Amino acid sequence: MAYTHLADYPADIRERAARVRLACFDVDGTLTDGRLWIDEQGRELKAFNILDGMGLRLLEKNGVRVVLMTARKSAVTEARGRELGIEEVHTAVKDKRSLLLSLCDKYNVQLEQVAMMGDDLVDLAALQVAGLAVAPANAHGWVKERVHWRTRAAGGEGAARELCDLILGSQGKAEAILAEFLR
Amino acid sequence: MAYTHLADYPADIRERAARVRLACFDVDGTLTDGRLWIDEQGRELKAFNILDGMGLRLLEKNGVRVVLMTARKSAVTEARGRELGIEEVHTAVKDKRSLLLSLCDKYNVQLEQVAMMGDDLVDLAALQVAGLAVAPANAHGWVKERVHWRTRAAGGEGAARELCDLILGSQGKAEAILAEFLR
Amino acid sequence: MAYTHLADYPADIRERAARVRLACFDVDGTLTDGRLWIDEQGRELKAFNILDGMGLRLLEKNGVRVVLMTARKSAVTEARGRELGIEEVHTAVKDKRSLLLSLCDKYNVQLEQVAMMGDDLVDLAALQVAGLAVAPANAHGWVKERVHWRTRAAGGEGAARELCDLILGSQGKAEAILAEFLR
Amino acid sequence: MAYTHLADYPADIRERAARVRLACFDVDGTLTDGRLWIDEQGRELKAFNILDGMGLRLLEKNGVRVVLMTARKSAVTEARGRELGIEEVHTAVKDKRSLLLSLCDKYNVQLEQVAMMGDDLVDLAALQVAGLAVAPANAHGWVKERVHWRTRAAGGEGAARELCDLILGSQGKAEAILAEFLR
Numbered sequence: 216m217a218y219t220h221l222a223d224y225p226a227d228i229r230e231r232a233a234r235v236r237l238a239c240f241d242v243d244g245t246l247t248d249g250r251l252w253i254d255e256q257g258r259e260l261k262a263f264n265i266l267d268g269m270g271l272r273l274l275e276k277n278g279v280r281v282v283l284m285t286a287r288k289s290a291v292t293e294a295r296g297r298e299l300g301i302e303e304v305h306t307a308v309k310d311k312r313s314l315l316l317s318l319c320d321k322y323n324v325q326l327e328q329v330a331m332m333g334d335d336l337v338d339l340a341a342l343q344v345a346g347l348a349v350a351p352a353n354a355h356g357w358v359k360e361r362v363h364w365r366t367r368a369a370g371g372e373g374a375a376r377e378l379c380d381l382i383l384g385s386q387g388k389a390e391a392i393l394a395e396f397l398r
Numbered sequence: 399m400a401y402t403h404l405a406d407y408p409a410d411i412r413e414r415a416a417r418v419r420l421a422c423f424d425v426d427g428t429l430t431d432g433r434l435w436i437d438e439q440g441r442e443l444k445a446f447n448i449l450d451g452m453g454l455r456l457l458e459k460n461g462v463r464v465v466l467m468t469a470r471k472s473a474v475t476e477a478r479g480r481e482l483g484i485e486e487v488h489t490a491v492k493d494k495r496s497l498l499l500s501l502c503d504k505y506n507v508q509l510e511q512v513a514m515m516g517d518d519l520v521d522l523a524a525l526q527v528a529g530l531a532v533a534p535a536n537a538h539g540w541v542k543e544r545v546h547w548r549t550r551a552a553g554g555e556g557a558a559r560e561l562c563d564l565i566l567g568s569q570g571k572a573e574a575i576l577a578e579f580l581r
Numbered sequence: 582m583a584y585t586h587l588a589d590y591p592a593d594i595r596e597r598a599a600r601v602r603l604a605c606f607d608v609d610g611t612l613t614d615g616r617l618w619i620d621e622q623g624r625e626l627k628a629f630n631i632l633d634g635m636g637l638r639l640l641e642k643n644g645v646r647v648v649l650m651t652a653r654k655s656a657v658t659e660a661r662g663r664e665l666g667i668e669e670v671h672t673a674v675k676d677k678r679s680l681l682l683s684l685c686d687k688y689n690v691q692l693e694q695v696a697m698m699g700d701d702l703v704d705l706a707a708l709q710v711a712g713l714a715v716a717p718a719n720a721h722g723w724v725k726e727r728v729h730w731r732t733r734a735a736g737g738e739g740a741a742r743e744l745c746d747l748i749l750g751s752q753g754k755a756e757a758i759l760a761e762f763l764r
Numbered sequence: 765m766a767y768t769h770l771a772d773y774p775a776d777i778r779e780r781a782a783r784v785r786l787a788c789f790d791v792d793g794t795l796t797d798g799r800l801w802i803d804e805q806g807r808e809l810k811a812f813n814i815l816d817g818m819g820l821r822l823l824e825k826n827g828v829r830v831v832l833m834t835a836r837k838s839a840v841t842e843a844r845g846r847e848l849g850i851e852e853v854h855t856a857v858k859d860k861r862s863l864l865l866s867l868c869d870k871y872n873v874q875l876e877q878v879a880m881m882g883d884d885l886v887d888l889a890a891l892q893v894a895g896l897a898v899a900p901a902n903a904h905g906w907v908k909e910r911v912h913w914r915t916r917a918a919g920g921e922g923a924a925r926e927l928c929d930l931i932l933g934s935q936g937k938a939e940a941i942l943a944e945f946l947r
Contacts, residue, residue: 219539243814250811250920252435252801257843260443260809262433265426265470266538269518287814294440335818336945343946355815355925356768357942371433376538393540396519397526402722435618443626445616448609448653449721452701477623554616559721576723579702580709585905618801626809628799631792631836632904635884660806737799742904759906762885763892 218367218377221384228364231347232385236324238274239315239341240375241333242285242292245351248371249334263295264371270379271299277388280322284308284315286337311341332378334358334370349378401550401560404567411547414530415568419507421457422498422524423558424516425468425475428534431554432517446478447554453562454482460571463505467491467498469520494524515561517541517553532561584733584743587750594730597713598751602690604640605681605707606741607699608651608658611717614737615700629661630737636745637665643754646688650674650681652703677707698744700724700736715744767916767926770933777913780896781934785873787823788864788890789924790882791834791841794900797920798883812844813920819928820848826937829871833857833864835886860890881927883907883919898927 218224224232243249246267252260271281281301285292288307296304308314311333319326331338331345334354339361342348348362351374359365366377383389401407407415426432429450435443454464463486466479471490479487491497494516502509510529514521517537522544525531531545534557542548549560566572584590590598609615612633618626637647647667651658654673662670674680677699685692693712697704700720705727708714714728717740725731732743749755767773773781792798795816801809820830829852832845837856845853857863860882868875876895880887883903888910891897897911900923908914915926932938 219543249814251814252809252811253840253844254809255807255839255843257847258438260435260437262435265432265434266518290438291436294438295436298440335815336942339945340947360768396522398523402726441621443618443620445618448615448617449701473621474619477621478619481623576702579705581706585909624804626801626803628801631798631800632884656804657802660804661802664806762888764889
């Protein structure tokens with residue numbers, strides 16, 4: 216069951232989320248369920264969730280910069296990033312923590328203003344330095360033990376949207392967003 | 399567990415369903431599980447459920463006009479609509495409530511005769527004016543709180559069929575339909 | 582949890598299964614989970630399960646004729662049937678019961694020697710006349726009420742294999758099959 | 765829930781895993797969920813999990829040779845194997861046990877140093893001779909009864925990664941691996 220109201224989230228997590236200006240998302244296993252469909256020519260497909268797409272767009276519209284970062288070279292990820300209008304799409308990333316640190320410089324934000332969401336070992340170094348470290352429900356056990364918060368949904372089933380909602384709610388934006396959609 | 403008999407549905411929902419002449423369905427997250435498969439060229443696939451297809455056809459054969467409406471520009475949705483023989487397939491819809499109101503005019507039905515099913519914020523305005531507002535089990539929490547009824551199945555797993563069955567049953571058509579298939 | 586030993590199945594179902602010479606399977610929702618992946622050109626994909634493929638092959642190798650029958654015109658179903666080496670693949674079937682009856686004639690089997698597995702209303706007429714009528718766990722409620730047996734697995738997740746195992750086990754073939762694979 | 769700490773695994777299984785030098789994996793149903801997506805031309809896709817890919821790479825980096833073996837002729841499996849840099853990818857395998865035995869010769873390992881993971885009857889003969897025989901949660905009942913260990917995850921959802929983690933942990937490599945990713 217997804218979180219609905221701000222009071223549903225733990226208080227310390229809301230405090231961390233209230234500070235976020237830069238939200239970084241791993242791709243496979245975080246924005247997807249980790250599955251790679253491969254065809255007979257070795258080309259890949261993967262499955263993103265439209266719930267997450269809406270959340271990422273709401274973050275950017277409300278002053279939180281969104282970053283996609285993946286260790287995998289992937290035309291699919293680049294295509295999805297383009298469609299969502301996300302500028303900071305980084306594929307074939309060798310060192311996610313270094314990338315995260317350089318983005319902090321670029322956007323002039325502190326580490327405590329960074330959220331990082333990831334599911335596997337390659338995300339650990341970046342998760343360790345982020346002000347809000349989040350893992351989807353399907354994350355590897357070693358990752359789950361080392362984050363501040365775990366979403367109820369698995370990657371690809373709306374896990375990223377949970378983080379988006381947490382950030383928007385904790386920053387007091389939820390009411391206005393909802394009002395606009397009801398208008 | 400899906401509903402099987404008319405008595406399984408709440409009485410007030412059956413009353414609302416008995417009046418429906420126009421049934422509007424969001425697509426991603428409602429007729430699908432919200433997942434978008436993206437290939438290396440950025441082309442998309444999505445997965446509809448044959449259970450829902452049967453339900454939509456039964457509605458149209460029994461005097462209820464079916465509408466598909468999505469905020470997303472999508473050749474996939476248009477292809478699926480064509481295959482099901484649905485005339486009212488609307489993609490890249492900026493304002494679902496306005497579309498719903500104009501369809502009421504076109505078909506000369508009242509708002510209380512309209513069912514609307516959707517799962518995310520972009521559906522809220524239309525859901526608020528429909529005589530029967532329905533969300534699939536996977537809908538966003540803010541949507542689930544603002545509908546008359548939630549299906550047991552998630553989008554893409556037969557959620558739309560549950561609504562079709564509710565409407566057909568509440569309008570006293572279930573026995574005749576079943577009899578025809580048993581003949 | 583799938584059935585493993587013959588004693589796990591109800592006795593009356595084993596009796597019905599012991600007589601089967603012709604095993605008919607609906608496709609969408611029975612050999613698949615009912616989902617149709619549609620691409621931007623309107624072409625479809627669907628997902629069969631390799632567990633079922635093994636079961637269907639074991640039936641044919643052990644004297645039970647396998648039939649695939651679907652109301653849907655589908656190049657995908659034909660391709661899957663060819664790959665499994667199944668001769669009796671029927672698509673775009675208007676009347677499954679008539680087809681079933683004509684196959685009884687062709688193969689000189691009685692209705693009590695026919696198993697039929699299906700998940701939706703179009704399967705009902707054929708299910709009503711078969712000696713062993715089976716529905717997968719995901720079947721429509723009206724169908725589930727009108728069959729002799731429901732598999733524990735859903736369509737596309739090994740439901741058909743459960744029926745294959747039931748038939749092979751009830752006909753005393755399981756031990757020999759297992760021995761061959763262990764050899 | 766996946767295993768996280770070495771103490772979570774049964775002691776006798778850890779002993780078996782500590783000896784493994786050669787880890788053999790069936791493909792469909794073990795590295796995938798057993799589903800074959802078929803398109804209108806009869807071409808197939810299947811879905812691997814990035815969690816498993818990471819595990820297989822960690823095995824090879826830590827001195828355990830990885831083998832993929834499938835009875836199915838499959839360009840998809842070959843493509844996935846190439847991408848992961850696995851040398852020993854065998855498709856269209858008629859006799860998995862013979863292949864396993866010849867690989868023991870080639871790499872000069874004993875049968876008790878071999879792990880084999882598979883889900884269906886064609887894997888049984890190889891599973892019977894391996895020092896560590898493992899089945900994913902979705903395996904056929906007859907297979908589940910004849911292995912040393914069953915993973916909690918199903919094939920395609922990280923089942924193979926569970927085995928990789930077990931082997932690496934039992935061989936005392938987990939701490940060093942984790943430290944490298946945290947660095």
